[in-house]
Amino acid sequence: MAKDAPDPTLVTALEWLVRLRDDKASDADRRAFQRWLAQDAAHAAAWTKAEGLWRRFDVVEPEIARLRRSQAAMSRRRALAVGGAALIGAGGIYALGRGDLMADVVTDVGERRTLVLADGSSVELGSHSALSVDVTDRGRDLRLFRGEGYFDVAADAGRPFRVHAAGGSIQALGTRFDVKHVDGLVTVAVAEHAVAVRAADAPAAIRVGQGWQVSYGRDGLGGLVRADLEAVEAWRQDRMVFQDVPLRRVLVEIERYRRGRILLLSGAIGAIPVTAVFDTRQPDDALQTIADTLPVRVLRATERIALVYPAW
Known part of the structure; x- marks a missing residue:
């Protein structure tokens, strides 16, 4: 074995x-x-x-x-x-x-919700997300505790717009951007203009321009990479898009749209690359497709627990 x-x-x-x-x-x-x-x-x-x-x-x-x-x-x-x-x-x-x-x-599993803030900015929250909002005369500070949000920021030079997540912060520089905070990793992708991203304990912020993304987490701040904005924003059209993404990360993403846990019982299959487009409204269909196309099995132990393990 x-x-x-x-x-x-x-x-x-x-x-x-x-x-x-x-x-x-x-x-x-x-x-x-x-x-x-x-x-x-x-x-x-x-x-x-x-x-x-x-x-x-x-x-x-x-x-x-x-x-x-x-x-x-x-x-x-x-x-x-x-x-x-x-x-x-x-x-x-x-x-x-x-x-x-x-x-x-707080959004429920599978729920999307759009908020219009007092300053005219808007936030679209994705599945299983939690956000706090503090808008004052001095600044606009939001905290994404978990999940994903798409931020469309109203111009207001006198009041900085910041999103805080996992000990770091993202400051808008007049922009639209996506922030995902899942499993201890924060990924910021910029759809318009730019943001300044500062990871926890980092000495300085880095500028992320339109069409680029960066991630930070337990291992610090990663490098700038080109963003596939269509894939990044797919959740806003009820889709999950993966291109050569390790199975373990795919399962974490699917779990956000499904009540309960998905337990990966073997690290040996976690690195299998997955390229697929799934409907966020049908997470169990996504699991079945994975079982049908990869050398893995999916056992639904209860309505809330799915176990994924090798087929060999």
């Missing part, structure tokens, strides 16, 4: 869990499962581990509903700022995130 490959016995146990929880499971299925279970002590151990994983999510799902109701009530109380309900996943456990508590605007 390859070093990064998942335990095949555990995968089989998870497959049995899926099959037996199905309403269509027959007595023959249950008898076959009992035979498999009795074949080897390792099968019983894997079954216990799989049940533990399953219980973990069964316990959490009622809490998901409670948190979403709580967030919806909070948003109604903040109607002047506009609000919404959102669900986030971290380490396999769903919880209300710090961004949700501090944000003025």
Whole structure:
């Protein structure tokens, strides 16, 4: 078995869990499962581990509903700022995130929302995003806690327009630009004019001009690269566009449009390049296409949990 490959016995146990929880499971299925279970002590151990994983999510799902109701009530109380309900996943456990508590605007999974600010600027927020807005006489400061936003900035030389994300900042220089903050990485792509990007702890900002993009995150600030603006802005037309993008990054992106988690069980397949166009409104279809065209399998362990592992 390859070093990064998942335990095949555990995968089989998870497959049995899926099959037996199905309403269509027959007595023959249950008898076959009992035979498999009795074949080897390792099968019983894997079954216990799989049940533990399953219980973990069964316990959490009622809490998901409670948190979403709580967030919806909070948003109604903040109607002047506009609000919404959102669900986030971290380490396999769903919880209300710090961004949700501090944000003025939160979009749900699969939701897009356009805001017009008091200064005339507009922001289009993508799926599963959280944003706060602070517009004063001295400046316009927005904080993107997670997700993606497209910013169309109204000219106002006396009040700088800044977007803060992951400890860094993006200052508009009279412009339209996209900011994506996902999985600890911030990517800024400029559609018009320019922005000044400063990563966390960086000594100075760098200028990013029209048609260029830059990323920053845990590893610091990356270099300027040409932006494929059609691909960058595809989410605004309900599309995800990938060209030779590693599978692990594709799954992170698909997860933003799907309730629940997508768990990559093997690092060995994470680097497989993907070139595709998917509909953000059909994330499960995207997963199925990946399973049909790449040497991987996708197991839907629950409605909220999808496991991706090698087909070999």
